[in-house]
Amino acid sequence: MTPAGAIDFDGSSDQVARELIGMTLLVDGVGGVIVETEAYDREDPASHSHSGPTARNAAMFGPPGHAYVYRSYGIHWCLNFVCREAGHGAGVLIRALQPTHGLERMAQRRGLSDPRLLCAGPGRVGQALGITREHNGLPLDADPFGLLPATDALPVVAGPRIGISKAVDVPWRFGAAGSRFLSRPFRQAALTSM
DNA sequence: CCTGTGATCAGCT
DNA sequence: GCTGATCACAGGC
Numbered sequence: 001m002t003p004a005g006a007i008d009f010d011g012s013s014d015q016v017a018r019e020l021i022g023m024t025l026l027v028d029g030v031g032g033v034i035v036e037t038e039a040y041d042r043e044d045p046a047s048h049s050h051s052g053p054t055a056r057n058a059a060m061f062g063p064p065g066h067a068y069v070y071r072s073y074g075i076h077w078c079l080n081f082v083c084r085e086a087g088h089g090a091g092v093l094i095r096a097l098q099p100t101h102g103l104e105r106m107a108q109r110r111g112l113s114d115p116r117l118l119c120a121g122p123g124r125v126g127q128a129l130g131i132t133r134e135h136n137g138l139p140l141d142a143d144p145f146g147l148l149p150a151t152d153a154l155p156v157v158a159g160p161r162i163g164i165s166k167a168v169d170v171p172w173r174f175g176a177a178g179s180r181f182l183s184r185p186f187r188q189a190a191l192t193s194m
Numbered sequence: 195c196c197t198g199t200g201a202t203c204a205g206c207t
Numbered sequence: 208g209c210t211g212a213t214c215a216c217a218g219g220c
Contacts, residue, residue, distance in 0.1 A: 038212070046212070048205090056204060073213045074202030080212090093212055123213045163212055183213095 006149035009064035009140075013039035013083040013090040017174050018158070020081070020092060022150030027129040029146070030102030032119060034094060035154075035176040036183060038161045040080075042089035045166040049089030059137040060089045067145070069126075069136040076123030077131045081140060095122050095162075095173070098181040121183040154179075157186045 007019050017039035025031045040047035048070065049060045059068040060082055068080040068091050080091040097119035099106055106128040107113040119125045140147055155177040160168055162184060175182050 040212075048212075051206080054205070070212085071203060073211065074204080076213050078212070095212090121213070127214095161212070165211080 007147070009081065009083050010085060011083060013041050013092050014172050014174075016081065016083045017092040017172065018156055020094075021156050021174055021176050022152065022154040024100065024146075024148040024150075025094065025097060025129075026101055026146035026148070027131065027135075028102075028144040030105045031129055031146070032097035032100040032181075033150075033176075034096075035098050035179040035181050036094075036096035037174050038093040038095055039083075039172040039174075040091050040093065041084075044170065044172075046161065046164040046170075047089070047091075049091070053089070057089070060091050061087050062137060063139075065140050067135050067138050067140060069131055069133060071133075072123055077126035077133070078122040079126055079129070079131050079135070093122055094125055096120050096175075096179075096181055096183045097125055097128075098176075098179060099128070116180060120181055124183075159186045 017037040020034045020037050023034050025034050042049045048057045053061045056070060063086045064082050064084060066082045068082050070078055072078045079094045082091050084090040099115050099118045106118045110118055110128050119128045157175050157177045158171045159173050160171055161173045175186055
């Protein structure tokens with residue numbers, strides 16, 4: 001079984017986003033437990049893929065189980081996992097990690113040492129893990145990526161996604177219930193599972 | 195606690 | 208031109 005074999009990226013992005021909570025993401029051995037994700041889909045007006053393939057979002061229309069990296073607000077690098085069948089344009093944004101591996105390296109890159117602030121937000125995750133344009137389109141089951149199965153089944157909460165203006169009512173933000181490493185707390189446990 | 199603003203770029207109207 | 212799947216910092220309450 002490959003490291004990424006523990007999850008089925010051919011599934012829908014909301015299901016993958018939920019299943020990723022509790023798994024460990026590493027880039028060059030640096031990373032932690034995924035505690036917050038958001039799902040996006042081609043039918044979703046808030047998704048980068050909504051208007052079809054472009055030079056930027058090409059990876060989203062490539063094979064599942066690969067990375068889609070984009071520049072946010074001209075400054076931050078954000079990491080997504082491509083889902084569903086190739087050509088569909090679905091993905092999961094990695095929004096927050098609980099740092100477990102390479103804390104020193106992350107602190108160095110981020111210019112802070114507070115574990116709670118190292119990976120609490122998609123831009124922060126990108127900076128802490130050293131994500132750049134170079135990672136766009138790379139497979140998640142090979143170097144430098146590593147994806148390890150969850151050791152414990154964490155209770156998952158869902159709620160509305162953050163920082164978007166369209167499809168605000170779609171509850172496609174998922175998180176580890178009660179985690180102190182979220183980008184923002186979940187207002188209420190609208191949905192729980194596992 | 196909260197609100198405002200700058201940084202800086204790809205895509206869209 | 209303007210907007211946005213963001214963050215850090217400044218200032219006010």
